[in-house]
Amino acid sequence: MTREKFLPVSKEDMEKRGWDELDFIIVTGDAYIDHHSFGTAIIGRVLENEGYKVGVIPQPQWKDVEDFKKLGKPRLGFLVNAGNMDSMVNHYTVSKKLRDKDFYSPGGKMGLRPDRATIVYCNKIREAYKNVSVIIGGVEASLRRFAHYDYWSDKVRKSMLIDSGADLLVYGMSEKQIVEVARNLENGVEAKNIRDVKGTCYVVENLEDVKDEYVLIPSYKEICKDKIKYAEAFKAQYEEQDPVIGKPIVQQHANKYVVQNKPEMPLTREELDKVYNLPYTKNYHPMYEGLGGIDAIEEVKFSIVSSRGCFGSCSFCAITFHQGRIVQSRSEESILKEAEEITKLEDFKGYIHDVGGPTANFRRPACSKQLKFGACKNRQCLYPSPCKNLDADHTEYLELLRKVRKVPNVKKVFVRSGLRYDYIMADKEDKFFKELVEHHVSGKLKVAPEHICPEVLKYMQKPAGKTYDKFIDKFYKTTEEVGKKQFVVPYLMSSHPGSTIKSAIKLAEYLRDINYMPEQVQDFYPTPGTLSTTMFYTGLDPLTMKEVYVPKTKHEKAMQRALLQYKDPKKYTLVYEALVEAKREDLIGFGPKCLIKPRKGENNFEGKKRTSNSKGKSQKEKLDTKKFKNKPKVNDSKFKGKDDFKNKSKKSGNVKSKKRR
Template identity: 60%
Template sequence: MPFLPITKEEITALGWDAPDFIVVTGDAYVDHPSFGTAIISRVLEYFGYHVAVLAQPDWRTDKDFTRFGKPKYGFMVGSGNIDSMVAHYTVARRPRKEDAYSPGKKMGLRPDRAVLVYSKKIKEIYPDSPVIIGGLEASLRRFAHYDYWDDKIRPSILLDSGADLLTYGMGENQTIEIARRLYAGEPIESITDVRGTCYAVPTKEYRPGPAVECPSFEQVCRNKKEYAVSCRKQQDEQDAVRGRKVIQRHGDRILVQNPPMPPLTQKELDAVYDLPYMRTYHPVYESMGGVPAIQEVEFSITHNRGCFGACNFCSIAFHQGRAITARSEDSILREAKKLTENPHFKGYIHDVGGPTANFRQPSCEKQKKQGLCAGKKCLAPKPCPALCVDHSEYLDILRKLRALPKVKRVFIRSGIRFDYLIEDKDDTFFRELVKYHVSGQLKVAPEHCTPEVLDSMGKPHIEAFLKFQKKFFKLSKEDGKEQYLVPYLMSSHPGSTLKDAVELALFLKREHLRPEQVQDFYPTPGTISTCMFYTGLDPYTLKEVNVPRTDREKAMQRALLQYFVPKNRDLVISALKAAGRSDLIGMGSECLVRPTPEMQRSKVQSREKRGKWSSKKTTKRR
């Protein structure tokens, strides 16, 4: 079959009386392995289930939700590839103008809090049909969480939505097990032992056993320190080897998170990427302008999952996990050959990456048996002494991809962890990265420069970036290439003061870096940094952390990082004055910004005035 059915007529033509499962998504239907909906749908299909896809249903009526009738076994509900609130609003909480995951970038085709809205609607129409929620939005909101858009604590999305079960993380094996048991006739209420899932039960029915208990919903609403403690406990148990059951009371109910599902094996991950994806959006969207989100991934290859870098502001560690799973060389080459057969292929593979492109191996040998260390990072503030660094397998794959017929260039556009790269004693990969895999500019993420802010971010100190930068330009020069680094920088992260932003501006000037874009810290659910933003506390030390909160302070920090942009001058001047660094306003080479004409006139007038006073005093003395 090409695309999975999206209409009742298609189901009838297939001879089905009803689908086994209906997969509901807030995105348009794109049958590509970069889209979670496509993966879950195709995995279910592979195991023999009849699957229909309900993409961007109109939640204001029942019509779309009754399109296929009631499924035999249940609904699988997600918001799409990203959180629906992030898709709809900027960090300033202003509505976005475009949605790349909707046809023609049209906004308004999914509701705010899509998982919650879809689940409630389904339960209204089919109260006895199982609803299993999953994907990023559900995964990151599985516990009581701070919601930036409401500026308050919301309960677990499982209880809030009325769904029966929640899958967190990369949900293939959870979904397979749940489907198998529903098919066998097991009621959804009894499916309470699947790893990588959350369920809720009345407190009086809960059977106590070994578990880590977080402060309750009521406690974290009342007390920010309790919220920070809760965050730390949840983060520390997100390891498939040593992670334990976690519970959190919500009134007269208890949310139970089972230990994480182990990452897919390489064989399982290969199988997922070998499924018969159409690798594009459904043709029904063609007349609407297509689905722009496919453009970034159509000729890209995902070769790994997980990230042991685990930056505090990133949701990957809490969703995918820190353990690395990588596809085999054969699987990657098979996908590359499929790309070359696409009539739109121009000879360029845009990316061979993942959460972090140059991770293919576990960060150390110990974690295979003991899991990744709780409360510690593999790379920050300095690389762990046990860190194993090896690019040889990744390098071999890139070489074979470059050698394929019809392939002109292979680029790496997803994140390179420069701090990991510079720890490799063999610089062969670094040399070939510079020679073959940079399209003039390489994106890297130092994020900041002061140690205090970088510690709050869970990032390595700036010396690692400077070491990388020096070698990158050296190797580029040796290869006769004029190439540049594009640094990702973040303003207003918890821990950052105006003085820190000034130091970052001075660093950028000193290093001749002029970022075209600056990202304001966005407090999304489920991250350590969002916990800091809400509580003002580091959840691991419970020490206070400065949090930029006002729009004015955020704007000044952002402007400092682009001090060279003329329209930012007034804000930069205000920021420098507020930081006690008026010495950086002037005409000298060490200054960040020139004074305004009004400031110059005022200065001249002040000097003239002082001159007159001086003259009068001199005359009097005579």
């Protein structure tokens, strides 16, 4: 792959194109990967397609300004993003420990981008060039467009537009906005004065400068002092993020006002096709070849993005805040064309790893009303149960998968991105379910029940456990019918707002009964822009303003996480403490319902050996049963009828789940 096929990253690249000046320079916290799964590549190619000269400065050295000068001063402006992830999430685990590896950097090397990269890059650009337009975007800026709780500093921070000193913030997926912004700049409008582009945020000093009717939310000063005000501010943001019925939002920061214009309408199918059909090289820049390459490409190289947006609205997920609730999808022709291109890659082995998006089985808006009237403010599409107007139909997605399967040289097509099992269960037809199980599961189907306790699920805005149980039963029944051995790998989350030690114990009991033990557990991570993070910070559900229990101490969070891995000897002490604290000593023993054994010297089992009797029970098990016969029994009525599920699950063993994207 020659570097001439990529956007310029050096003066030499510019000279080869005969350019002495660029229109835009993209500064990014990621290594440069020219694939449509990466925002830098998309924005760069969209602007290039509009006739602009675009260059990229990936992962600049930020200790001085020289790297920010290496492509010269752009004619129209710098476009700054932290990368495909928030830089703080990229750097730190939920326990605020430094990660071992950066999948978006060459060779996985850490330390190639600063904390809060967007702010740092903007400051260095201002040092390098006094009079230049600076526009920020990407996930980090998009989700921090208002004053927000910052988990890593444990305080409320200002809008990133204020902290960075940028002229304009573009939020969401941004293809339409960036072209409009570019045209304004071309026409001589200063970036700080671009105020009529949807999907952007700007700063004014007087409210009279805000032309449209707007919603004024509590100020930065107010939400720093009062958590009720913080919750009120978030609720307004949450309710006004619809491109049809949403209103501009204004928030005061000292003597300035941050103004969010209403969101941009999602791309039409034709517009989305155009974006994904641009001439991406589908690889990382060759300058990284001797540095170990970029691991992030491996996850997407043989995968196809088929859709955007999500009407699932999980409380802990920021997709709806960034991409919106209205689902958009590419055409069949565009996807088949990309499938054919993938088969021509040198290292293609015959397997398409994924055809999906934020939620793979969403291909259209939730109902016919959304594009005309907007998404409902006071009703979710799937929670607490599927809306009566929901169009649960997999016909189009099923036809698409069938056609991708028939592309020459394709052996298998898998679906690995998220599937909403409640949406599948709402479909009156079984055709998709059967073909999914028969053709598109790579041995293990990953779904995300997240929890099984209603008191936790309601704060997650996830369906109750019965829906998941029915899905599981149906999956294994269908798997048996098609003559395959396949398993479900559930994503589970500990310490989400609303989860108590007792909730975590219930989840541990559930894992015991299905004989599944996750090797990795997702502890709730309070990231900017989510409903759950607001609950975590304020202790309130902003939609109801009612108090919600929040596990916050490191020790309690560690106990909740340990309960989901109660078989791990390293977690024994934490599990023991949790069971004692919850007065669930009935789960400490040798019986079949116990999670852990007693400590040495307890229950008079010190030094006794387990010897099998004629009925297959050990002497300890018999003693344990006798000792605890008057203790409260574990309620296992909810697991009736799941013997078949349990037996099949036993075969799965420990499954290492991939990091949630």
